[in-house]
Amino acid sequence: MEFPVRTGNPAKVESACIVIPVFKEEALLPTASRLDDASERLLAQLLERGDFDARLGNVQLIPFAPGLSSERLLLVGLGKREACQETAFRKALDAAFTALAGLPVDEAAVAFTEVPLADRDTAWKARMVAEAAQRALYRFDEFKSEKAPASRLASVTLLVNDSDDAAAAREGARIGDAVGRGINAARTLGNLPGNVCTPSYLAERAEALGEASGGALQVEVLDEEALEALGAHSLLSVGRGSEQPSRLIVMTYQGAEDADEAPHVLVGKGITFDTGGISLKPGEAMDEMKFDMCGAASVFGTVEAVLGIRPKVNLVAIVAAAENMPDGRATRPGDIIRTLKGLSVEVLNTDAEGRLVLCDALTYAERFTPASVVDIATLTGACIIALGHHATGLLANDDDLALDLLDAGEAAWDRAWHLPLWDEYQEQLDSNFADLANIGGRPAGTITAACFLARFADSFPWAHLDIAGTAWSSGKQKGASGRPVGLLTQYLLDREADAVVETEAE
Known part of the structure; x- marks a missing residue:
């Protein structure tokens, strides 16, 4: 699996699916906010109407993303901000990649490195992203006559807001990929x-x-x-x-x-x-x-x-x-x-x-x-x-x-x-x-x-x-x-x- 890192405007990211973490009853995180602006408040309206509940681990696919270069959006609930610690972060990642593994996509982009976690830096969050991706794609079916279709996901781009964090994200993902394997x-x-x-x-x-x-x-x-x-x-x-x-x-x-x-x-x-x-x-x-x-x-x-x-x-x-x-x-x-x-x-x-x-x-x-x-x-x-x-x-x-x-x-x-x-x-x-x-x-x-x-x-x-x-x-x-x-x-x-x-x- 590949884990490239990208900075810049997420609205211009050409991806089969962008994964957006969302806190419950809180302001949108930076990437989500920029995507919301480019899509004429699509995300804000979904949250305001109650069409998406951002409870921890809840996911919702938006199959069309008007105004964005991405084909799809996948919203992932982080739960309450004050309760979002390492365990919750990893649960949200597992939910996201379980959903991604079931989609007909070869690649995706994720915005998890911007989720605020006390004492955890970009490298750590990138490492957890890569480990979660490897966990979600794991299958043990070599003794089954009928095997479930394998996931097509082969590349996960890490969206990073600050270009100064790009190198740390790459190193974290490199380590996470090896640990996950x-x-x-x-x-x-x-x-x-x-x-x-x-x-x-x-x-x-x-x-x-x-x-x-x-x-x-x-x-x-x-x-x-x-x-x-x-x-x-x-x-x-x-x-x-x-x-x-x-x-x-x-x-x-x-x-x-x-x-x-x-x-x-x-x-x-x-x-x-x-x-x-x-x-x-x-x-x-x-x-x-x-x-x-x-x-x-x-x-x-x-x-x-x-x-x-x-x-x-x-x-x-x-x-x-x-x-x-x-x-x-x-x-x-x-x-x-x-x-x-x-x-x-x-x-x-x-x-x-x-x-x-x-x-x-x-x-x-x-x-x-x-x-x-x-x-x-x-x-x-x-x-x-x-x-x-x-x-x-x-x-x-x-x-x-x-x-x-x-x-x-x-x-x-x-x-x-x-x-x-x-x-x-x-x-x-x-x-x-x-x-x-x-x-x-x-x-x-x-x-x-x-x-x-x-x-x-x-x-x-x-x-x-x-x-x-x-x-x-x-x-x-x-x-x-x-x-x-x-x-x-x-x-x-x-x-x-x-x-x-x-x-x-x-």
């Missing part, structure tokens, strides 16, 4: 069924990304023989009951000017299907356990966004991929396994398997002497009870890293909430027979899961993102969300910005 890539991986998206499939996907990157992404895949030789017995124990072989996938991007600059490491949980193993899950909604690899999917999506943006940072992306199935070889409750770090773990519940693959991946990350490590996992149902489906759970052994991730989530509007990681919780993981148990009981389940991982992240700044409540939606709109690709990409962009500031200070 990364989000959609993560959604597709999450939505694929478990009989297609296996650990081997993820490995092949990584190799294809590397081949398409023109050398920007180096990929290494460790198979079960290599993992056995390495000593990654915890990861291997999870996939032992499956016919699908486990994999550790390592993707390396070197964008920093100093090739030796310490990389930032992302670690994704890639359980491509989770039956619970011997601790078998109940049948209800078990189909949704194909989403248990959404942490890995978000790592893939972030890598795709990074390849589109090309920030000057070094990145290592690690995916621990396995399928958790029950059979005669599967790990049993009560079994004791040895991790790559050397710690022994008593497996009290084989359905707490994500931490068993992540702990070996975190130990593997030590070899890169990382500047930071962030793991992403659909780890605990307890996180949904604590935070619902709006916020990602965040726990960390480094307060500065936690604050950086929280800031990135606010900037990307892909927010997280910081939970405690106090030493007192570690006692819940005590085992009579091993160094630690893999579960700590029902109380504070999200925190004790992170406490388990913290035992394997004691040599670097580390944070854990529990996306169990944010990675996918259930019900009629069932599907992967692509979160937290926006947060992770923004975190990396912020590290690039920090490096520039440090260089200038020197």
